[in-house]
Amino acid sequence: MQHIGDDILMFTIENLRLALPLSRVERVIRAVEVAPVPHASEHIVGIIDLQGVHIPVVQLRHRFGIAGKDIEPTDRFIISSWRERQFALVADEVRGIRRVTAQDVNPVDLRMAPDKEQQMADMGLELFEALSEEHAIVLICDLEKLLGNQAILAIEDFFVHDQENS
Numbered sequence: 001m002q003h004i005g006d007d008i009l010m011f012t013i014e015n016l017r018l019a020l021p022l023s024r025v026e027r028v029i030r031a032v033e034v035a036p037v038p039h040a041s042e043h044i045v046g047i048i049d050l051q052g053v054h055i056p057v058v059q060l061r062h063r064f065g066i067a068g069k070d071i072e073p074t075d076r077f078i079i080s081s082w083r084e085r086q087f088a089l090v091a092d093e094v095r096g097i098r099r100v101t102a103q104d105v106n107p108v109d110l111r112m113a114p115d116k117e118q119q120m121a122d123m124g125l126e127l128f129e130a131l132s133e134e135h136a137i138v139l140i141c142d143l144e145k146l147l148g149n150q151a152i153l154a155i156e157d158f159f160v161h162d163q164e165n166s
Contacts, residue, residue: 006021006022006099007097007099008099008100009028009078010094010095010097010138011092011095012092012093013060013061013090013092014064014092016066017095017137017138018091018139018140019138020140020141020143020146021140024081025078025080026079026080026086028076028094029050029077029079029088030075030076030077031073031074031090032048034046034048034057034071035049037158040154040158041153041154041158043058043059043151043154044058044154044155045090047158048088050086055087055088056087056088057077057087057090058088058147058154058155059071059090060089060151074092074093075092076092076094077090078091078094082155085155085156085159105140
């Protein structure tokens with residue numbers, strides 16, 4: 001995972017600071033009303049209508065072991081896509097865009113936090129890179145690893161059912 005020279009979008013979920021390569025972000029919008037999806041996976045909290053297109057909304061809080069919460073008007077939706085399937089990631093706050101330089105990025109050494117090492121590895125998050133910002137660590141995420149296999153399957157399942165119901 002190499003992000004040197006890339007622009008990244010920085011965002012937060014609770015007190016966790018995350019970033020995605022800007023190339024994986026289509027746009028950021030204010031949170032809007034989310035319609036529930038019957039029998040949806042725990043990964044899909046509902047759908048939004050974005051210019052006539054149904055987009056599943058993915059909540060990442062459970063991925064990091066953070067308690068769930070209702071979507072609030074101050075939240076942001078990060079519109080992204082995986083294999084040409086658009087979806088929205090819920091973020092508490094979008095902190096801005098930053099260019100990543102070689103001196104910014106360091107691999108995350110999970111051995112420095114042995115209590116978190118297994119938890120992070122279990123989530124498939126052992127391949128993060130990190131940068132320092134305002135005396136905090138920002139985890140630069142690979143989108144597929146951030147979502148995890150279960151969320152990717154839930155997104156695929158959503159689109160299969162959405163097409164069947166159209």
